[in-house]
Amino acid sequence: MAHQHSHSEGNGNRSRLLAAFTVTALFMVAEVIGGLLSGSLALLADAGHMLTDTAALLVALLAVQFAQRRPNERHTFGWLRLTTLAAFVNAIALLVITVLIVWEAIRRFYQPQPVAGGFMLVIACAGLLANLLSFWLLHRGSEEKNLNVRAAALHVMGDLLGSVGAIAAALIIIATGWTPIDPLLSILVSALVLRSAWTLMKESLNELLESAPSSVEVVKLKRDLTLNIAEVRNVHHVHVWQVGEKPVMTLHVQVVPPYDHDALLQRIHHYLHQHYQIDHATVQMEYQRCEGEDCSLGSSEHAHHHPH
Template identity: 75%
Template sequence: MAHNHSEKDTNRSRLLAAFTVTAIFMVAEVAGGLLSGSLALLADAGHMLTDAAALLLALLATQFSRRKPTAQHSFGLLRLTTLAAFINAIALLAITVLIVWEALERFWQPRPVAGGMMLIIAIGGLLANLLSFWLLRNGSEEKNLNVRAAALHVLGDLLGSVGAIVAALIIMLTGWTPIDPLLSVLVSLLVLRSGWALMKESGRELLEGAPRDINVDKLQRALVRTIPEVRHIHHVHLWQVGEKPVIMLHAQVIPPRDHDALVQRIHDYLQEHYGIGHATVQLEYQRCDEEGCDLHWIQGGGEHHHHHH
């Protein structure tokens, strides 16, 4: 376990470092946007807020996943990060609406923008993003969804900073200020995309949706095909808590010689092929006559003969 813990700690410290860098620069961009009059900088700050939030969520997730489950919260507090992600997503969508609204106003009534100041802050933002991305990229290579999501966030944000730099250069060279609201709308679309994806993903988890990468029908058929005693799988409930998939299912089986061993084989199969470590399996010896039970009856086939030794 020692190795695993140190790995989690490096993940945590890298996330913390990236979060600090991002948060500091977000504040700098808000200040710079207000002082220079640049909407593109404010939009990019909005984008950085999404990064900071994503990093904070990832941090909280590593923190909560360490908490031991209690009687009240039998899964620990892993859902809290999902709830936070959902709230973050709604905030992002709100920010996008505000920025696009402001941009439309500025098309009609252009405002002066201090290009030089805008350029300096935009370059600073770009460097901050590169630093965060580097920190996250070098995090442990385990497939930590949170760290990966955070790195993607930061990568998307690089585009925002590049946009702000381009806008600043155009304003300095040509004095054409409408480029600023134009680019702020583009950056907002980036924010909108990540916000929408986050909302769908977290909403799905909050509504007890099945994990995206597990096909329940295939899982049912695979169990019937692979384990000869299993005739039929029904009443499958699959959902996820944090990043952990959880399943409940009824298996109609040929009465086994060793009940516990069969349950164990089903558990092992689910763990090995689907990464489901938390399964509740109920064995039944009678054919299930309820609604929706005869779906996979045929595949189990009645051809398995039971030999008594």
């Protein structure tokens, strides 16, 4: 029953993500066309911001899809790392788009271009409605339990600001005819895109380089193990990385020879799961102190002191 519930939940997340992705992608294209026809750089910048949402939704959709594929002999972790690679490529593309929009905005300050304020207002309002619809779709059901869906919802919420700004710029152009507000707003929206793209690139690059997840403090984890499990004397050779959303760990622990080896191993695994949400850990238990030159890698300085 638990497996069926998880499978049903995954299908629900996938359906909501697919609907939100479709809505966002269609209105992103509409904003590009509207920006080109109206001459509004702000609409093009907001379309760039919607591209960050589309990319985030696509990555979340791929993650849900590939998470259901079983690992095989060649891909022992499955295909979860593919979503990280997609996120990294998207981040690079977004940075390039942002540079091009800012460059065009600076040029327009010196060479103002006519902007059709009324047409711009219609497209900006449609974009706002699209974002509201996507946000509503993502906040139905079990999204609070899925990091990918929650991250996508945050991207869409951020894009609401860009749509509101484009509406404000269109109203100013209609009321006053002051077109410099268009490139000015495009730079402000580009700053939002730059922030999202930079965060996406940094997180995906850290995962590709197999850096420790930001949610796991290795030093604290080692100290906690020695303080909370009496038999553990020293923790070393700790390696933590992330595949998709799943943190993975290998570590060596020096322990007092236990009465029940399997029971102690189970307690260590339970502690890692309970306090650090690490479900996949390879624990090597040792009874002698590690004396090699590389034992300091990931060693626990807070280990219990014993005379040599």
